[in-house]
Amino acid sequence: MTTDPSKLRLGIPKGSLQDPTVDLFYRSGYRINVSSRSYYPEIDDPGMSAMMFRSQEMSRYVEDGVIDFGICGHDWVVENNSDVHEVCELEYSRATSNPIRWVLAVPEESDIHKPEDLAGGIIATELKQTVKRYFEGKNIPIKKIEFSWGATEVKARLIDGIVDCTETGSSLRANKLRVLDTLLTSTTRMIANHDAWADPAKREKIEDIALLLQGAISAKSQVGLKLNVPRAKLDAVLAQMPSAQSPTVNELADKDWVAVEVIVDRTVERELVPKLSRAGGQAIFSYPLNKIIP
Template structure:
């Protein structure tokens, strides 16, 4: 049986924090992992193969079995609702989803509009609030929507709040906290349970130790 673990990881902040977590868990990663432009990198010493992907694609790769494991933000998991198991909260890349808009403005009473990269999350949130809104799906520059009159509100990821402030927007409500999670393909979890369980144990040990030290 092939014991190599294929792990899909998003590029950017999550990738760097996840790689650092693996190193602290005692895994030896190849130096080129940090700087390479390759999309597939082997860490033969540890039996890992990394697929570097866009954040929204990680769960798709895991669901379809081309990756055994993935590291994905909780926002992606809530939005995509893929057939994967969530194994561990890695406690990295912390942020939250929030509703924001121009200061001192109210939602349009007749046809309120909300722009977002997360239509499913936004729709569910406003349903829970008893509000009927029109969801406008955008892929970038969400902050622009209320500035040009496209929407009354936006739903987006907030980390420091700096981007909202720089664009003259304010936060109205927090929806949910977001951290990165370790996810697994259900079939991989059955056939590679021993090596996956060992990885989870080592990562969890680092996370718990750091939580104790910070607490």
């Protein structure tokens, strides 16, 4: 299949970021249909086409102009030393919104306690060039940096050390590994080809999509609250609202009542609703949000 060069070409990351990315686009207003047998997802925007690449290689295809823009981890932009334009940070990832850390680690029982102790040793990692630059920057001679095809934590007791990514730290703890240093902290980014970014029409479209994606991310942790309040109890209800929020108050047909609406964090909602009820709020309901554009 050949993509239409007149269309804005989007790169969707294949692998662990694929489903969260497709869901994020859906909440932003774009429906992406991914076939298990095709690397060309369908997107319900006639001015766009999409291709799928692994996050590890996305920045190279963006740099070379195979696609106009794409989504991948910042770690792979660094690893590939890619010359691309960073459009924005997108705070979502495989399991949480936490950044991914690439850490240098050894077994807990190891007599290695600092990076310098690894001089002359062997390191296993997926991030070979980044690790090479790290040790060169510290003037620590390493015998070999070997590529790891996965299950890197298991190899820590077979060689001298590993550099692996962690999002929650649970795998490191499960494998009884001790962190010596953090080489890189990475989040998901939207990146663009320089020529595409210089094209006014393409840039505007990319910026619009970035705005919608960021709005969908912001909305995921918040909900809307709406309730009816007797006018006589409005001050008491508003006093319970978070100080950082400015609720909307609307007149109702019955002049003795008003409708109050506010957006709050999900963790605040569970404490706020009972307080609003006790203060006089009635017919309280909450609803999910797709996007919040500041």
